[in-house]
Amino acid sequence: MKRSGRLVALTNFFLENPRVHKNLPSFSEKYNAAKASISEDLDIIDQLFQDEGLGYLKRTAGSAGGVMYIPESSRNNGIAFVKKLCERLMDPNRILPGGYLYMSDILGEPSTVREIGRIFASKFSDLEIDVVVTVATKGIPLAYAVASFLNVPVVIVRRDPKVTEGSSVSINYVSGSSRKIQTMVLPKRSLAEGSNVCIIDDFMKAGGTINGMVSLLKEFDANVRAIGVLAEADDEEEERIVNHYTSLVKISNVDIKQNFISVQLGNFIE
Amino acid sequence: MKRSGRLVALTNFFLENPRVHKNLPSFSEKYNAAKASISEDLDIIDQLFQDEGLGYLKRTAGSAGGVMYIPESSRNNGIAFVKKLCERLMDPNRILPGGYLYMSDILGEPSTVREIGRIFASKFSDLEIDVVVTVATKGIPLAYAVASFLNVPVVIVRRDPKVTEGSSVSINYVSGSSRKIQTMVLPKRSLAEGSNVCIIDDFMKAGGTINGMVSLLKEFDANVRAIGVLAEADDEEEERIVNHYTSLVKISNVDIKQNFISVQLGNFIE
Secondary structure, rough: OOOHHHHHHHHHHHHOOOOEEHHHHHHHHOOOOOOOHHHHHHHHHHHHHHHOOEEEEEEOOOOOEEEEEOOOOHHHHHHHHHHHHHHHHHHHEEEEEEHHEEHHHOOOOOOHHHHHHHHHHOOOOOOOOOOEEEEEEOOOHEEEEEEEHHOOEEEEEOOOOHHOOOOEEEEEEEEEOOOOOEEEEHHHHHHHOOEEEEEEEEEEEEOOHHHHHHHHOOOOOOOEEEEEEEEEEOOOOOOOOOOOOOOEEEEEEOOOOOOOOEEOHHHHHH | OOOHHHHHHHHHHHOOOOOOEEEEEEEEEEEEHHHHHHHHHHHHHHHHHHHHHOOEEEOOOOOOOOEEEEEOOOOHHHHHHHHHHHHHOOHHHHHEEEEEEEOOOHOHHHHHHHHHHHHHHHHOOOOOEEEHHHHEEOOOOHHHHHHHHHHHOOOEEEOOOOOOOOOOEEEEEOOOOOOEEEEEEEEHHOOOOOOEEEEEEEEEEHHHHHHHHHHHHOOOEEEEEEEEEEEEOOOOOOOOOOOOOOEEEEEEEEEEOOEEEEEEEEEHHO
């Protein structure tokens, strides 16, 4: 195959297979090209990925030599994207009873969800995450987006135990918003003990739901290495019970009477 | 920018932006290259995409000239992928009470989910789908995967009405598996009237859940153009109430006593 075709094929391979290790001879064989030519292809792709803020190719030396695509969102790309998101969220028509914001339209856009996932995955790139955990329902697409860039599976905690999942571990927790005791459940076979976990959710007020997930994950001896929430919002009535987390946006003031919302960049820029 | 860099940049653009129309002059300007050179780049990319069974570039003539990437899974790629999926599903350890199969591990793999989405999106490529609709919880990742290739949003029907979504339309339906009357709800603002809809779900027995979604969507004057389910299974006690659908796999025999499952290719190959 000629270089031009190889560049297209290799670019496709890396984008579809982030964090998958491949040695150069396997590419050599597949594309019927010298190892030196493949190596030059990789230099070209690496340079372009870095220029466009898409991440980089991680090369390993040695007799075989290997390569892996590490997707990243550059700081500039990330901030530009989240600023636009803030503007969209400040639309007063989004205000819902209880100080919530209507975000389902934004969370329904696959390309937006993917960019959010790219930013979290960049932040958590070095944490050796084994699995992304979320709770049904709205965090699910975000969790898959993060996981697709980290090349790890997703595990979904449910609020309703389903009979179709086998034996499960469940805990009760107090939801910050409703102040009700709720249940969370995770099938035993869904998570290996001692996994490095990243928790992803769409929204956090006091943090009761995330705290519940942390408690549930303790039952699996999991190491919670990172917590990512799309939006954090102050809860005037309750102090936050989750301290270490990454947020993309911060909703600081939902004034139903004045029909006004204030949305700023979250702590991901720190 | 040189051709080599342009090929990488353009390949990335098309893969990240399926079904987005771009005119050639915008690429010309962005990459500081003659329109004829860009046109040659597109020929190279189109050829490689077709050779690898990834879809094709749809070119439009005219003074400006335009291009759009239509992602498709070739028939051979699709069948090879689903055959492997069948093998994994036939593992007797997956048998759960009630004749269900444990599939959460497979549905938790972002790359597997993406391939499933690619196959459905190929099937429904010409149906002018406006939105992908699914019901919480397990169909959600599949719905996003399909939607990402069709470049349309996802709308999630919920079984539990949430206060945080504004006014809603709800219907009651009879679930085939539990025979209970259940509720489905969709916020009014989440779906425009008259939309062309594709329904996606993970599992279908008699089809009560999907039939419920069809009824709910009628309230929005939606046109259900396609129904896609990952797995269909026979329900011995009840006749199927959904007739036109596309399935990737067909589970024909879950024998708990003999510890045996039979899984075949679904009707997507027809």
